[in-house]
Structure formats: C-alpha cells, structure tokens
Amino acid sequence: MKDFYSNRKYVIAGLFLFVSLIYIIRLFSLQVVNKSYRLSASSNVSRSVTQYPARGLIYDRNGKLLVSNEAVYDLMVVPNQLREFDTANFCTILNISIDDVRKKIKQAQDYSFYTASPFLKQISSKTYAVLQEKMYKFQGFFVQPRIIRKYTMEIASHALGYVSEVDEKAIKENQYYRMGDYIGKSGVEKSYEDVLRGRKGVNIYMVDVHMRKMGSYKEGKHDITAIVGVNIVTTLDADLQEYGELLMRNKTGSIVAIEPCTGEVLALVSSPCYDPALLIGRIRSENFIKLQQDTLKPLFNRALMAQYPPGSTFKPINGLIGLQEKVIYPSTEYYCDQGFYGGGIFVGCHNHDSPLNLPRSIQNSCNTYFCNVFRNILENRRYGSVAEAFNSWREYVMSFGFGSKLDSDFTNELKGFVPEASYYDKYYGKNGWRALTLISLAIGQGELTTTPLQMANMTAAIANRGFYCTPHIVKSIEGQSDIDFRFTEKHKTKIDSSHFEVIIKGMDWAVNGKPGSGSTARRARIEGITVCGKTGTAENPHGEDHSIFIAFAPKNEPKIALSVYVENGGWGSTYAAPIASLMIEKYLTDTLTKGWLEEFILNTNLIDHEEKGNTLE
C-alpha cells in the first residue's frame, strides 16, 4: 500500500542521519582533533607523591656532628575509612581531649572524606612507639614519617641558620619548591641550600575516583628517586664555639675567630644566642615570634650585622698607612700632653709616657700620635688636595675589606661604612673641610663603621702581614674536591708586608709590655704564648661604650685571629681582652691557666635584670 505521505520516510531517515553526522563530527573533534582530553584523563588518575630526601648533615672542622635529621611522625586520618574505636585509649596515648578528636575529625571531613589529612603533626618517636602497637585498633588512621632537623649541640644557631617552610616568594622564584617544602632560611642552611637539600623524588600512583591508590602509574616509568642531601664540613670548632657562647653569656656582643692563613671561621658568636632546637618542628613559629619580640634581639646576628665605629682598634691601620705613605717612620716620635691640639681642635688622651714612637704609641694607644699620623697622611704634599689624599687613604682602608661586603658565605653580611671625600663635600662644601675636620677618623671614631667580621678579618690581615683570605664557614662539601675559588684566593692589602712587623711589635707590647710601660691589654696575656692585640672602645651615644678587642696569636705563624665586642662593656681591656685571651688559650692549648679570669667573665652580667626576664634559655 503506497500512501500519500510515503516521501516523509526520507525526512525521518534524513533527520536521524543528520544528527548522526553531527555526532560523528563531534566525536572526531573530541577524539582525534582535540588532544587535551588525554592530559585530563591522565591527570585524573595519576597522583604524585613527593619523596622528601634527608637533608645533608653538618659537621664541625674536627668531624663533630652539629646538625643531623630526625624522623617525626604525622598522624594522618582518612575520614571515610574511620570505624568505631576506643577513644579513651586513643586520647590517653596522644594526650589529647575527646573534644579535640571530634574537632580534628570534623576538620578532616570538611577537607575531604577520601583523602588523608593531618590529624596530629609531629608526634614524638616515643609516642609513636606506643601508638604503633595499637594502630590496628584505629582504622582510618595512619602514620606518615617526616624528617626534621636535629641539633646535637646547643650552639652556633646564628652561623648554622634554620630551615622552615618555603614562603610564596621563594616558590615563585624557584620552580623546585612547592607548598609545604622546607628551605634554609639563614646561615649555612641558606647559603648551601642547593647542596644540603638533595633532590626531591616523586612516586606517581594511579588513583580511582575516590582517591584510593590503585598501584603505580605506568609501572613507575615516570617515578623519580629522591637523592639524599650532601653533607657539609664547616670550619667551625665546636668546642671553641661552645666556649665562646659560654663566655658571652649575660652579655650582648660578638666574637669572630678566624684562622688567618685560610680565612676559615673558627667561631662566630653573637650574643645573646638561642638554642637552634627552638626553631624546628611544631614549636618553631611560636618560638620564632618570642625570639623576634625579645628586646635583646637574639635573632639579630651581631657578628655580621652590627656596625660600630672601630675605635682604637683601627689605629694599627692608620699606622700602616702612614708607613706606606712614608709620612712617618717606625722611629717617628710625637709628644703627647693629655691630648692633641691643632687648629682649634682638641682630642683628649690619657696619661702616659711621652714622647712615644710608633710601636709604643700602639702599646699605649696614644690618640695624639695617631691624630698626627692621620694629619700627615691627609696633608701629604704628594697629593694635590686633602680630598685626593683622603681618597687615597680610603683606598688603603678598603683594601683591608672595609666598606663593602667581604663576600663570605654568610648570609646577611653588612658592609659597614667608609666615607668618601664627596661625602664630606656634601656636608662642608667642596674644599670646605681639611684634615683636622676629620680628625676623629684618626682614632677610629666618626663616620667610619665596621662589622665584627670585618674587624676579625683585618686582624687576620695584620697577622698574615698583608693579605687575607675571604672569611668563610664551609671547609669542604662531600663529593666536591674544592670549595669556591673565592675563598682560597689571597687578597693583598695595599700595604707592603715589611711595614707590618713594627705594628705587630706594638700589638705585642700592648699585651706583653713590662708593667708600668703603659700596656693597655695586659689582661690578655697568656703564659707561653705571644698574643698580639689592640684594645678599642666604640663610642655609644645611647649608653656605656662598647668594649672591643682584636688579637691574634701566636705572634709568629699565627693560628687564630679574632675580634671581640662586648656591648656596653666600657674599656676594651675590661671584658673584651680577657674573653679574647681565654678563647685563644682554649683554641691553642685546650687548657685553662687563668681560672680567676674565666670566673670573672662568667660572673659578669651586663644585661639589665629587667631585660633579662625576656630572654629565652
């Protein structure tokens, strides 16, 4: 039977075929043209789990372990796998309340029912041991190990630095880091972060829609094995460092000790210091805030960042420059009648023998003598103007490492300040100043500022008779034959080495001069060792002056050079010199011959009681 509407079969079939054609085109574009769905599918099923390597260990120069790692355990919970459990027992083991448990489980549920979230972070290994035996009772919980830093000695927190979670800035700057990773934030941990951190690994798992692990992705073809961090041997001497921190207890200030011929830093004490273990793990952020709020600023690394005028400890440099410029000779003498008078300017001096030659003026720390020397340097006819002569002086000073960063491997090192002629032009106008205007520079006061590290380095340069190696804290890196070239290169000062002996003779006399000859640092004497030193006082407009002492020993073939700062300690000879001598003796002989001196230092408390209440143990 043919009917009138028979042709409509074509419309109907056509409609269906038209839709089919659209579908085929759509499928072609979905499956063949568009490749992005393949990526989406693999990101659906694959989950990367980062494997954190152990961080490199840190040793002292004698192989003593300073920093290692410790496993702690995060208790994780997967809410949908939870079954009924004995909460009382659970709470007793973990020492938490039932309310805590409820709250934490709720938090985890809010985050996800199927994925693990931390229930309790960083359980001690002791608690873990108890918990581990009973884990089978607590379904839905599991323990994930984590590695944190462990300190074997409570020392060198400033030098070693600390690690903490990366911030967003670091993540942005470096592709390597991801949220939650740890990074060295200061000290060795920061400078050698690349070496210490090793390389993270990754295991890729396949997961189903509920995030359950379903085996490894493509048989682990894309997995990356974690590489353990490299160990580092520092130049620190743990015993010396510990002793330095002991001596500096209840004082603010710093000690920097350097091995002169290598530039290796033997001790770097900034006081008050803090126990490095305060800045690890769960307690870190709380303690960090406490330390930050402490009025004595324990986090502030005075050894690198405190900038003081060097005071009289700078006199040897002016003496050396005078010799090099031939404006004085070792035998040049100047009269001193309790001060220097010239052109309406007066610089006071203390009572001592007069006249004095160069070494004896160092022994006596005569201000008058060095004012004359400085005037001679600036008024030298060789130069067209005082400004020119001054800039030449500046060149000499800077050749000792002042006025710029030493480029050590410490982070946060500061520059100090050595003014230029143009600096004074700004104040006094061009040619508006003369040698006497700047006379305070003669005795290391005025605009000049230096850091304790720079002063120790200067001492090392004197001990070396004219050169220094950039101070550094890393002695060797496991698997690398050399440390950075910049630490082995010798930096020559602009002073001929022949000029040093007379200055060193002065520094020797300052410590070992006969009684009554005006030696300023007799307290630094050690039986059997020739210590050469120079006292100094940094003027402090805010209170008692800072006591400074620089020293090296033995006089010939020096093994240690150091700078000691005791804030508000008054004269250099009072506290700084004894501390330096105790340090030297400790390092060179490992014995103590002057117990009374040690007792005196240990019993000295220069920190106000009120402020002491704020400090941490």
Place this chain on the structure above:
Amino acid sequence: MRRKVILWNSIDWVTILVYLILVFLGWINIFAAEYDEEHKSILDISRRYGKQTIWIGAAFLLAFLVVVIDSRFYLFFAYAIYGLLIFSLLAVLVFGREIHGARSWFEFGPIRIQPSEFVKFATGLALAKYLSAKHLNINNIKSLASAAIIVVVPVLLILLQPDMGSALVFFSLVLVLYRNGLSGSIFFAGIFVAILSILTLFFDKLIITTSIIIVSFAVFWIVERKMKYVIYAMAIFAVISGSLYGLKEWFTFDLSNYFILVMSVVLSGLVYLFLSYRRKIRNVSIIYFLMVGALVFTFSENYVFNNVLEPHQQKRINIVLGIEFDPAGSGYNINQSKIAIGSGGFSGKGFLKGTQTKFKFVPEQSTDFIFCTVGEEWGFIGTLTVIALFSILLIRIIQLAERQRSAFARLYGYVVFSIISFHVVVNIGMTIGLFPVIGIPLPFFSYGGSSLWAFTILLFIFLRMDAGRMEYFI
C-alpha cells in the same frame, strides 16, 4: 486468508545480525566498565557482567517466544497489552521499590523489573492500532487528541515515579504521527518550541539566539525553495553583523557579542522588510516576525524562570530536567564523560585499558554512560562503528516498515524506529556533551535486564510482523 510462511526463511536476518552484534558489543563493554581484578570471568554472576550474560540469554529466549507467536496476536491484543502495562505502571507506584528517589521497579527476589521500559512497546502497539483505523484523519483535532491520550497516560504515570527520562521517550512517537500525515508545520513547530523551551534553560542566550537565526534561514529556504534568496539574506546578515563587529573591534567599544547579534537582527530585519516589500516576497516578514517572536519567547521564558518562579519551583523544574541531578557539582558527569571519550583518541586505549573506565570516574558507567567505555577503549573507530551499526539498524527498520502491506505493521515499524532512535540520539548526545543529562539507556548496550528485554520485545514483535507480512492481509 492465510498463507503458509516458513519463519526461518522470511525473518529479516540483517536486522537480527545487527542486533546480535550490538548486544555482543554491549556485553563486552559492560565487562570492561565493571571489570574487577578479582573477578576475571565474564560469566561471574556476582558481577554485573555475569548478570548481563543471564539477561542476554533470557532476552534471546524472549525473542524466540515473540517470534513464534502468531503475528495477528499483537494486533488483536494491542489494547489489552497496553491496558495490562498501564496497570503495571499503577501497581509500581504502590508496590514498587524506591531507588534513588524514584519508585520505578518491581522487585522479585534478585530480579528487578522496570515496567516503564515495557510500556514503550505496548504504547507503540496501541498507537499503531489506533492510527491504522481506516479513514482516520490525523489532523482532525478529535483523532489527534485520542492519539495523544494513548501516549500521555503512560507519560503521566511515569512522571509520578518520577522518571523524566523515560517519560520524554514517548514524545518521539510524534514521528509516527508525522509519517502518518500529521501536518508538517505542526510537527516542526511543535518540535521547535519543545526544543527551544528546554534548551533555553540549559544554554547560554548567545547560543540560543544563534540557533534561532540559523533555524530562521532554514525555514526561509523550506518556504521559498529558492537558494538564491537565502544566500542574499545570509549575505545581508553577514555584512551587517560583520561590520558591527568590525566597528566594535576598531573602536574597542565595550559591547558583548550578544548585543552585536541582537543589533544585527534588528538592522538586517529593516533591510529584509524593505527588500521584501520592493520584491514582493511575501513570506519574509512572517518569518522575520516569527523569529523575533521566538527570541522574545526565549528571553521571556528565561525571565519568568529566573524572576517570577520561586527558587524551590526553579529547583523542581531543574531536577525534572536533570539539570541538578549532578552529585559532584555542575557538569561533573558530562565533563568526566567527555574526558573518557576524548582520551580514547583515534584507536582507543585498548580493551580493559581505559583508566577513566577502570577507576570509576564516570558515574553510571555501565548503564547510561556505557558509550564512554566504547569511546575510551575503542577510540573514534569504536564510536564510529557503534553509530554506523545503529544507523544501519534504523535505516533497515524504515525499509522494513515501508514494505509492510498493513498500515498497522508499518506504523509499528515507525514506533520501533522512533523509540530506538530517540534513545540513541539522547544517550550518545549526552555523553558527548551535546544534550543535557537525561538518564535513559543506550538500546541493547546498557546494563540492565528490563531495558534489554523491552528493546528485544519491541524489535522482535516488528520482525515477527515483517516475517508474516505475506501471511495475512489485513
């Protein structure tokens, strides 16, 4: 008047072959979708693939029973079968078991039966019988209403369950009416409004507007049958919208594309009206105003939906439309389904190697989203094959329908075509993101006894009629 016919020789083996291939492909894809390392046998009846094996066996048995029954049975008992199944729809509302909030299943021990699946062929039989009456003018309001009642009764009962997807299927029967002489303009206008109302709720107004414009051009062509006019009209529109867009880009006006489209419609409308007046093309203005009317309808519907209806009413409509049947957030199903299909690439990841499939990223993978497994594991080749197989089956059904001597058998053939094609279009369309998610199975493919049996009965009743077309002359 009866002639002896040997069933074996006269039954259409082409259709049966395609049917068998589809069932087989469905079976192995269910196996892949539900595959479990611990139950590797496809015959393991604790798994869905094992159960499907049983359902398939039962389906073959049913097919055999359907075919051995005298073909006149279906004509004579069409209303009885219809009545029985309508009764079962009533019964399921009382005795049925509620699953996922819908009371759609009878439970007999381990077996669940979904009567709404079987109502489809019963309604088809009743409708075919009613329409095959001699001297029936389908464009007569009374007959149209009667036909509509046959269809609407099961629809309402299914909506009470509620099961929007199954209910929607019945609207495909309008194709049968169309084939039987329903006015083309009613047919297309009805389809157009229905599609528009639903799409308006789903899609962005930009897409709707664009579609309306395209449809208008198509209507223009259908009415005028002069490609030249259509091309002129399109060119005018292209020039106006193009220059508006150019102006926007040139002067960097902050105008949305949607605004430009509406402006183009208004401006080109003025040009059309002017030209049609000059040239005396009478239909242009009518079509233009109909188009504007459609646009206004679309946006007033959106406006009513968003501003007049209460939130809970909106939610109810959305749930009925399946818009909010989306447990893990908007578009999760479709997105995962597209990822599964798209990641298959040209030749697929291989049997049992689909990660989206294996790790259950696509919900309802073995039932409504079985096409994803095909797409992921067999790639474009697989999806093309499945679409080709359905096309062969459906075109073959039209061929068979057209060779029937009785109007009843021919109309029933179109019922089979309508129901299967609706399922195929909607099911595949939703997995590839061209259709909203309406939960209806892919015929012969999806897991489930009821749907497989119902489709088998639907198809084989027709094959029996076809085999017996020389037997009787009614």
